[in-house]
Amino acid sequence: xxxxxxxxxxxxxxxxxxxxxxxxxxxxxxxxxxxxxxxxxxxxxxxxxxxxxxxxxxxxxxxxxxxxxxxxxxxxxxxxxxxxxxxxxxxxxxxxxxxxxxxxxxxxxxxxxxxxxxxxxxxxxxxxxxxxxxxxxxxxxxxxxxxxxxxxxxxxxxxxxxxxxxxxxxxxxxxxxxxxxxxxxxxxxxxxxxxxxxxxxxxxxxxxxxxxxxxxxxxxxxxxxxxxxxxxxxxxxxxxxxxxxxxxxxxxxxxxxxxxxxxxxxxxxxxxxxxxxxxxxxxxxxxxxxxxxxxxxxxxxxxxxxxxxxxxxxxxxxxxxxxxxxxxxxxxxxxxxxxxxxxxxxxxxxxxxxxxxxxxxxxxxxxxxxxxxxxxxxxxxxxxxxxxxxxxxxxxxxxxxxxxxxxxxxxxxxxxxxxxxxxxxxxxxxxxxxxxxxxxxxxxxxxxxxxxxxxxxxxxxxxxxxxxxxxxxxxxxxxxxxxxxxxxxxxxxxxxxxxxxxx
Amino acid sequence: xxxxxxxxxxxxxxxxxxxxxxxxxxxxxxxxxxxxxxxxxxxxxxxxxxxxxxxxxxxxxxxxxxxxxxxxxxxxxxxxxxxxxxxxxxxxxxxxxxxxxxxxxxxxxxxxxxxxxxxxxxxxxxxxxxxxxxxxxxxxxxxxxxxxxxxxxxxxxxxxxxxxxxxxxxxxxxxxxxxxxxxxxxxxxxxxxxxxxxxxxxxxxxxxxxxxxxxxxxxxxxxxxxxxxxxxxxxxxxxxxxxxxxxxxxxxxxxxxxxxxxxxxxxxxxxxxxxxxxxxxxxxxxxxxxxxxxxxxxxxxxxxxxxxxxxxxxxxxxxxxxxxxxxxxxxxxxxxxxxxxxxxxxxxxxxxxxxxxxxxxxxxxxxxxxxxxxxxxxxxxxxxxxxxxxxxxxxxxxxxxxxxxxxxxxxxxxxxxxxxxxxxxxxxxxxxxxxxxxxxxxxxxxxxxxxxxxxxxxxxxxxxxxxxxxxxxxxxxxxxxxxxxxxxxxxxxxxx
Numbered sequence: 001x002x003x004x005x006x007x008x009x010x011x012x013x014x015x016x017x018x019x020x021x022x023x024x025x026x027x028x029x030x031x032x033x034x035x036x037x038x039x040x041x042x043x044x045x046x047x048x049x050x051x052x053x054x055x056x057x058x059x060x061x062x063x064x065x066x067x068x069x070x071x072x073x074x075x076x077x078x079x080x081x082x083x084x085x086x087x088x089x090x091x092x093x094x095x096x097x098x099x100x101x102x103x104x105x106x107x108x109x110x111x112x113x114x115x116x117x118x119x120x121x122x123x124x125x126x127x128x129x130x131x132x133x134x135x136x137x138x139x140x141x142x143x144x145x146x147x148x149x150x151x152x153x154x155x156x157x158x159x160x161x162x163x164x165x166x167x168x169x170x171x172x173x174x175x176x177x178x179x180x181x182x183x184x185x186x187x188x189x190x191x192x193x194x195x196x197x198x199x200x201x202x203x204x205x206x207x208x209x210x211x212x213x214x215x216x217x218x219x220x221x222x223x224x225x226x227x228x229x230x231x232x233x234x235x236x237x238x239x240x241x242x243x244x245x246x247x248x249x250x251x252x253x254x255x256x257x258x259x260x261x262x263x264x265x266x267x268x269x270x271x272x273x274x275x276x277x278x279x280x281x282x283x284x285x286x287x288x289x290x291x292x293x294x295x296x297x298x299x300x301x302x303x304x305x306x307x308x309x310x311x312x313x314x315x316x317x318x319x320x321x322x323x324x325x326x327x328x329x330x331x332x333x334x335x336x337x338x339x340x341x342x343x344x345x346x347x348x349x350x351x352x353x354x355x356x357x358x359x360x361x362x363x364x365x366x367x368x369x370x371x372x373x374x375x376x377x378x379x380x381x382x383x384x385x386x387x388x389x390x391x392x393x394x395x396x397x398x399x400x401x402x403x404x405x406x407x408x409x410x411x412x413x414x415x416x417x418x419x420x421x422x423x424x425x426x427x428x429x430x431x432x433x434x435x436x437x438x439x440x441x442x443x444x445x446x447x448x449x450x451x452x453x454x455x456x457x458x459x460x461x462x463x464x465x466x467x468x469x470x471x472x473x474x475x476x477x478x479x480x481x482x483x484x485x486x487x488x489x490x491x492x493x494x495x496x497x498x499x500x501x502x503x
Numbered sequence: 504x505x506x507x508x509x510x511x512x513x514x515x516x517x518x519x520x521x522x523x524x525x526x527x528x529x530x531x532x533x534x535x536x537x538x539x540x541x542x543x544x545x546x547x548x549x550x551x552x553x554x555x556x557x558x559x560x561x562x563x564x565x566x567x568x569x570x571x572x573x574x575x576x577x578x579x580x581x582x583x584x585x586x587x588x589x590x591x592x593x594x595x596x597x598x599x600x601x602x603x604x605x606x607x608x609x610x611x612x613x614x615x616x617x618x619x620x621x622x623x624x625x626x627x628x629x630x631x632x633x634x635x636x637x638x639x640x641x642x643x644x645x646x647x648x649x650x651x652x653x654x655x656x657x658x659x660x661x662x663x664x665x666x667x668x669x670x671x672x673x674x675x676x677x678x679x680x681x682x683x684x685x686x687x688x689x690x691x692x693x694x695x696x697x698x699x700x701x702x703x704x705x706x707x708x709x710x711x712x713x714x715x716x717x718x719x720x721x722x723x724x725x726x727x728x729x730x731x732x733x734x735x736x737x738x739x740x741x742x743x744x745x746x747x748x749x750x751x752x753x754x755x756x757x758x759x760x761x762x763x764x765x766x767x768x769x770x771x772x773x774x775x776x777x778x779x780x781x782x783x784x785x786x787x788x789x790x791x792x793x794x795x796x797x798x799x800x801x802x803x804x805x806x807x808x809x810x811x812x813x814x815x816x817x818x819x820x821x822x823x824x825x826x827x828x829x830x831x832x833x834x835x836x837x838x839x840x841x842x843x844x845x846x847x848x849x850x851x852x853x854x855x856x857x858x859x860x861x862x863x864x865x866x867x868x869x870x871x872x873x874x875x876x877x878x879x880x881x882x883x884x885x886x887x888x889x890x891x892x893x894x895x896x897x898x899x900x901x902x903x904x905x906x907x908x909x910x911x912x913x914x915x916x917x918x919x920x921x922x923x924x925x926x927x928x929x930x931x932x933x934x935x936x937x938x939x940x941x942x943x944x945x946x947x948x949x950x951x952x953x954x955x956x957x958x959x960x961x962x963x964x965x966x967x968x969x970x971x972x973x974x975x976x977x978x979x980x981x982x983x984x985x986x987x988x989x990x991x992x993x994x995x996x997x998x999x
Contacts, residue, residue, distance in 0.1 A: 070985065071984060071985050071988060072985070073985075073988055073989065073992060074898075074988075136894075139885075140885045140890075141885075143884055143885045143890070144884075144885040144886055146884065147879060147884055150924070150927075151931075154927075154928055154931050155931055162928045162931075162932075165924075165928070166920075166921065166924050166925070166928065169920060169924055170917060170920050170921060173882075173916075173917060173920050174913070174917040177897075177913045177916055177917065178913060180894070180897060181897060181901060181909055181913065184897055184898050184901040184902075185901055187898075188901055188902055
């Protein structure tokens with residue numbers, strides 16, 4: 001039941017916030033905060049119960065699972081399951097939910113009840129993505145997050161919000177439909193080989209995929225996830241969506257929604273199609289390296305602070321793509337670490353940009369500068385977050401990128417070397433954030449308040465998380481290790497052998 | 504006809520009784536609510552006796568009608584949808600100055616009976632009879648709001664179109680009969696199985712296909728659809744898009760299943776081409792439409808194209824997909840037209856331009872929410888029934904390896920997202936937002952302002968109930984489609 005609660009708490013909390021907000025505007029915030037905090041507490045409690053999962057060969061794969069009938073005619077079940085990978089991402093999800101509610105406390109003044117409903121609806125949907133072990137259900141949650149994210153951007157966003165929101169929707173929906181066709185094609189193979197329809201993850205793992213068809217089916221999955229990730233050249237929706245979204249929207253997009261792409265690759269694209277993916281790995285890894293370099297270089301050219309941060313996401317998620325397709329223990333650990341650390345560091349940067357924008361109403365780097373003397377606390381926080389973003393040792397992103405590079409090195413030395421170059425660019429763009437905003441001469445006579453107590457507490461929590469990841473990553477690595485082992489283990493092809501043995 | 508025959512026909516008989524009772528009641532007492540109530544109760548009673556009829560099916564009642572699980576399923580769909588249309592129609596007419604509103608419900612009942620007969624027909628004669636009963640009632644319904652010139656124009660256009668279609672259909676039937684010498688579907692299938700299908704029969708089938716294409720507004724026979732939807736009162740447009748097409752789809756499915764082994768290449772290629780063109784052209788035309796009703800009309804062209812993708816896949820699971828898609832599409836489209844019908848402007852005009860919905864979210868949140876749910880369902884987004892429907896159709900297409908059609912459907916759906924979301928975006932804008940320069944014409948702006956005054960008036964209870972039911976169905980079937988899927992599975996099983 002824990003698994004259902006993890007999805008239900010944010011969703012019901014969102015509805016409750018909406019209803020409560022109809023009576024008292026301010027109540028919506030508190031209800032939303034309480035429910036996201038409850039979700040976080042449950043996720044952490046689950047982590048405390050299962051710090052390390054069972055390794056392959058030793059019993060049960062899932063820490064928790066739930067299997068209920070849904071549409072039996074089509075072999076579709078309401079199947080949820082949790083392993084270390086899902087658990088970590090759900091902890092991140094709930095944490096970011098709390099951060100998003102807190103970050104919107106004073107930013108969202110219009111239609112706050114509806115805002116919190118929509119926000120928590122996204123959170124529930126993303127939790128569902130991380131838990132679903134039936135591919136139909138997975139797709140259901142995958143698409144169910146689109147409409148609320150669209151609303152977040154289109155209602156509470158900035159000037160070009162409608163354009164950005166539609167663009168986001170069209171890109172992800174197009175890729176999603178291609179993925180749906182792939183899911184259907186895979187399910188059809190299962191039906192042909194086993195004789196009963198099924199969309200269950202475990203059943204589909206056992207499908208024997210013919211090489212030629214397998215490549216195309218794999219490509220559909222890859223496309224679905226690569227657009228969400230996003231990998232160059234599918235990233236064009238991202239800068240607009242991030243820039244035009246309200247702070248909470250940007251945080252959710254960067255910290256969570258992009259992670260669903262990485263998660264999908266790890267959970268589905270590679271284990272379901274090991275052969276096709278191995279053949280495709282050089283292309284995917286090259287795309288990853290291109291994303292790292294391209295994202296960093298384009299970030300350098302930005303004059304809009306929020307757009308700059310958005311492009312750094314492309315670079316950071318390039319490491320995810322690179323690491324996933326390196327497909328060894330070190331790289332995968334790095335990927336998980338990167339997804340969490342990027343969630344905190346970039347999420348934090350978006351919050352900071354939002355707080356700054358609330359005060360100065362501009363994100364133009366030419367108009368900012370020298371703010372250290374005006375808002376020293378904010379400047380200090382920005383500096384730490386920028387350091388995290390460039391991968392300074394001692395903070396989470398360093399561990400992550402280091403592990404990814406180690407893993408990639410085992411597979412391809414040139415790609416690892418070029419990707420390491422990206423780290424150099426990262427130094428430049430990160431310093432640019434700190435330099436152009438807070439250092440140098442004051443461009444305009446800003447008189448703005450520094451971070452208040454709520455905002456400071458929020459930033460300290462985020463930074464503490466990054467430091468913890470950087471100095472003591474072991475707890476996280478322990479939790480992820482068994483899940484990653486399972487994913488890499490050769491899949492039990494029992495069904496396929498039983499039925500396909502004759503042919 | 505045996506007693507069992509009467510039992511099997513009971514849903515139809517109940518509806519016919521209501522259609523006969525309604526004029527008598529009206530002549531005794533002319534009250535709008537009474538007439539609408541008679542129609543709703545008659546249709547619901549017709550639905551309620553379906554389980555009773557289900558005890559004796561499948562049964563051939565006279566050579567003309569076959570009552571099997573599938574026929575009963577379509578009866579249920581047609582009657583429930585028509586009852587909802589009656590509710591929406593009541594709300595629609597209640598807020599308009601119009602003499603003699605009551606006869607609309609007689610016409611509605613007759614049209615529903617026509618659609619039901621279509622679904623149960625197993626013979627060319629009943630096919631034609633059903634189609635005519637449906638069409639003749641619809642001429643009058645489309646032109647019912649006589650004070651609006653567009654309504655009259657739409658009625659005449661529909662009349663000409665339907666008459667031409669009937670002529671083509673009859674000619675096609677005559678060719679087939681000339682070649683094969685039979686008119687019953689089963690005999691037809693048997694004759695074709697024995698290889699009797701010569702060139703004359705093929706010409707006949709293609710002509711019938713053209714007639715079906717006209718009725719379903721498939722490209723290239725779609726040119727009438729936008730004008731008629733725009734002119735027809737919104738609930739009637741909803742009826743045209745759902746019940747009327749549903750009946751035609753049902754009979755087409757029956758006819759196709761009977762000649763499963765025949766499937767002449769020319770015939771299948773024709774259908775596939777029509778599907779492809781409908782998806783592409785329908786979506787593109789909808790994309791270019793500033794008028795909401797016309798946009799929905801063209802989007803319905805595209806949706807019928809999606810339906811054909813499943814229809815072409817053949818086999819029981821494809822027929823299930825067709826049936827479920829029909830349910831999903833009916834619920835969704837009725838909801839969308841219901842919302843349009845609930846937005847009255849001064850002089851009883853409808854809010855047709857998308858721009859007139861500006862800020863609807865903040866002025867009429869409930870109506871805007873229903874509209875958004877309907878648009879999401881049309882776009883096939885989860886939590887709505889449209890998603891399950893699209894999933895079923897895509898699944899059928901993939902199982903049949905019709906990759907070109909599946910690919911086209913994906914591209915079409917993505918284009919669809921753009922124009923459906925555009926409507927949502929307009930509803931989300933601030934009511935006070937000054938339109939960006941060049942965004943809309945001054946006329947549209949003043950229209951929006953005029954609309955702002957009258958859109959605020961409350962929706963009558965009848966259409967409010969209708970919309971609430973449709974919205975609930977849309978969401979419940981989007982999450983728990985299993986009961987309907989199971990019913991469809993048994994119903995469709997009777998076809999094969």
